[in-house]
Amino acid sequence: MNIILFGPPGAGKGTQASRLAASHNLVHISTGDILRSAIAEGTPLGRTAKSYVEQGALVPDDIIIGLVREVLEATGDAKGFLLDGFPRTVEQARALDALFTELGIADVRIVILTAPDQELINRMVNRGLEQGRKDDAPQTIRHRLEVYNTQTEPVKAYYHGKSGAHARRVLPVDGLGSVEDVTARIEKALG
């Protein structure tokens, strides 16, 4: 089984992804974590991505698609994977479908976490205080939600509208409540 964990910033993707990856023995691929490490290490990828990430903008599609391609090719099909924070645009979703076809990856479930905007904002503000993420500053949080609404939200319609060979199982899950409650809901949806 392979999982795409989708949802707005602050919905709990990172927290739930770690738990699901551990319980299902999946390789956890977080594009945000990869970018943050690259920025901290000052690699060429990090130097390119830094201003986008810190301003709460999306890193350009060609860069992020190339990155995910490399990671998925390296992961192979020995173990399932869990994608956290990718795809974030329809173009990324299309490129991912092409990559799945190329790599012969078939069993993909898409978990869509939902939560009201005010809850997302509260969670990001708290995370900013606890972890000091620059993009959790109030101004940047607002921008990230706008970016989500304009560029990422359409990915949902893309997946809901798919049929035939590329049909994927889309599983909407309520992201409100305790971490444990949300994990239990996701597990139930995965069946």
Ligand code: AMP
């Ligand atoms: P995250 O940790 O998933 O909230 O990602 C943090 C930041 O990394 C985002 O606000 C973007 O700047 C960048 N990022 C992560 N994933 C992607 C993606 N799939 N496409 C473009 N930018 C991304």
